Amino acid sequence: MxxxxxxxxxxxxxxxxxxxxxxxxxxxxxxxxxxxxxxxxxxxxxxxxxxxLFTSEQNEVLRAADPDEARVADGQMYVVSGNIFADNDSPTDKEISVWGTSSREIAAFQAGQTADLGDGETLTLEANGDYVWRGTEEQISGRGQRMFITAEAPPEFTTENYVTILSGGSTTDNMSKAFFNTLTVTIPATIIPIVIAAFAAYALAWMEFPGRALLIAIVVGLLVVPLQLALIPLLKLHLGLGIGKGFLGVWLAHTGFGMPLAVYLLRNYMVGLPRDIIENAKVDGATEFQIFTKIILPLSFPALAAFAIFQFLWTWNDLLVAKVFLIDATGETTVMTNQIVELLGTRGGNWEILATAGFVSIAVPLAVFFALQRYLVRGLLAGSVK
Amino acid sequence: MHPALQGLLTIIIGVSACIGYFYFSNQFLDKILLPAKGPKAGRNITRANQIRPWLFLFPAMLALGVYLAYPVLETLRLSLTDRDAGGAFVGLDNYRQMFGESKFWEALRNNLLWLIVVPAASTAFGLLAAQVTDRIAWGNVAKSLIFMPMAISFVGASVIFKLIYDTRAADTAQIGIMNAVWLQFEGGLGSFLFLRILPLLILLSFAGIVGYAGFIIGRPLWNGAYRAGGGAMKVGRAVVVLAAVWLAVLALRNVIDVMTMSFPYGEPQTWLTIPFFNSFLLMVVLIWIQTGFAMVILSAALRGIPEETIEAAIIDGANPFQVFFSIKVPQIIGTIVVVWTTITLIVLKVFDIVFAMTNGQWETQVLANYMFDKLFRASDWGVGSASAIMIMVLVTPILIWNVHNARKEMA
Structure with missing residues (x-):
């Protein structure tokens, strides 16, 4: 334009x-x-x-090393020296601009200046954190001298949180089990509905039989039924059948809940395939089963992929179905979404844990999303715009 | 057995059972039950072809029936019984009990608010994003990034937005962006512009848009135009007009509140505990997720518009805004309705966001979370089922509309 x-x-x-x-x-x-x-x-x-993301100015209160251990005699005087950052396990690539020795004057001295603390006691602090604290035996005792520093700290990042979340940490923080549980829920719950729905979609698209239009209408209707309605009756059914809460139950539930969309999407796509191919195959003596497996399935790959992505994202991200059909009192079968909700409750303020856990759970869907976006968009369009 | 191994086995068993079922049932039909040879070959082939569709359909129908159709009926039945009384029939007692609870009305009110705000905002942002990204070179990258939240779970998004709404004690650094921005306001001119004038403009334009939409939809009623449609259509129009008037009045009433409210400047706020306002903060999460969906679909629709119509408008001297609102939007109105209803369905079922962020506290309850509460905390299956039926009732108009459209398309 x-x-x-x-x-x-x-x-x-x-x-x-x-x-x-x-x-x-x-x-x-x-x-x-x-x-x-x-x-x-x-x-x-x-x-x-x-x-x-930027170099930031930080204010910190740090202490010199414990005089009783670190002081060294220098004539009449005693000296404690070292690096203020190293002594306090603080990252060392900061640069001190100003500092002070009392909370009221935290910017009393420039880096490199020597502060006179009275009665001959002196303290020198360099920009890189090296300090020399000098005084009499009495002055250099007790606890280490406090220093209020203002330092320029470059951006600094750590992968420690990921180590905690994935391999270490307590049982409430460690996500590796939940990660594998989520994977275990997701893969069968993605593949099985596709197989079942593909056959049904083919029948609805290319076979003539009475009641076909009604069945399609029913599928379209079931597409919008909220799964909230299914929770109690199906839980009762599962408990009655002896399936109980567990992976089998959640696989079945996801298969059922994903079915309307799968049938609807695949049928819409299959109906658009050229009629000639199918009729030629029939004339050549192919059975319906052969037409389906040799012609329809390969041609429908984009729609199959689109539904697979939908179902994968939906089952991976699901909380409600897992909570109702999978997670029992032992918590052995927890999934990531559930564990994150629990972390929000127990570790509400610990953002290093929460953020990392959150990102671990969204990393896989994001990867799938960016890798297969093409199919996802195509599927969305097939499902909504006609 | 390790669950992962169990999962692998399930895939193998499940898939091969499915394929085996389809293969052998077809074989059985063609070779044993109705063989296509001998004296009755012709009749057998016809019969086999009558039976075959049902072989293909059976597993899917079974899944649909057991997992979706049966539960609807069973939930309806459960909502009329009492679990504690051994499942005795109690008529409408559960509904009566539910209607007597203030939490239910709060949930219903919030749900209606969600129903209005989220689809409207997502569609509007989606339309805007579709329009602007279609016109520039790096549009596809931009689209991809706006679309990305679709892949993020509601729970993940809740964590993301909890960080944004986070509150720290007054004298420490604020790590939530919302409070960090809030503390920049101190009551001066900037605060006046952003906290009085901006909301005022938003509320006024909202009232204007809603009022105008109500006017357009209601016009055939008092004009007595032939386009007003049948009786049901007239009732529908009247309902929409009333809702629009109510919303416009609500918005105008809030104008006074916004102009007279005194803001606690300089104090970090716990955003999620401020009643009424916090519901909107939760809605932001869903809008953030759904805008990408709206954008992708509307962008495809915009591209499908015949260029001649736009060219003609430009030659006639239309400006870009006129081209957009008078030429493009009317041509994609059908798609906008589809997007709107799809998001409406998602909103009606919204559970995870409320569950993870506030769990319905501070007046943020919604129906789906209310229902979960009743089912699994209070163990009250009767009222829980009744509230599930309420969600179903709200969904039903869309269900009918969809089925109606699908039948029209096939005919």
């Missing part, structure tokens, strides 16, 4: 700005979680995650 006379719009710049704004707005929340998952607990509580 750009080439039409008069459409070289003066609004082009506004369009670019609007798009940038939208993208930033939509990306901002996720980026916040991603950045937070690479920060330590102290960093997260110390500043907003958006500050983590």
């Amino acid at each position: 750009e080439n039409i006379a008069g459409t070289k719009s003066s609004l082009t710049w506004a369009v670019h700005i609007a798009t940038v704004l939208l993208v930033v707005l939509w990306l901002f929340p996720t980026v916040g979680l991603l950045v937070s998952s690479f920060r330590t607990a102290d960093q997260i509580t110390g500043s907003g995650w958006w500050a983590a």
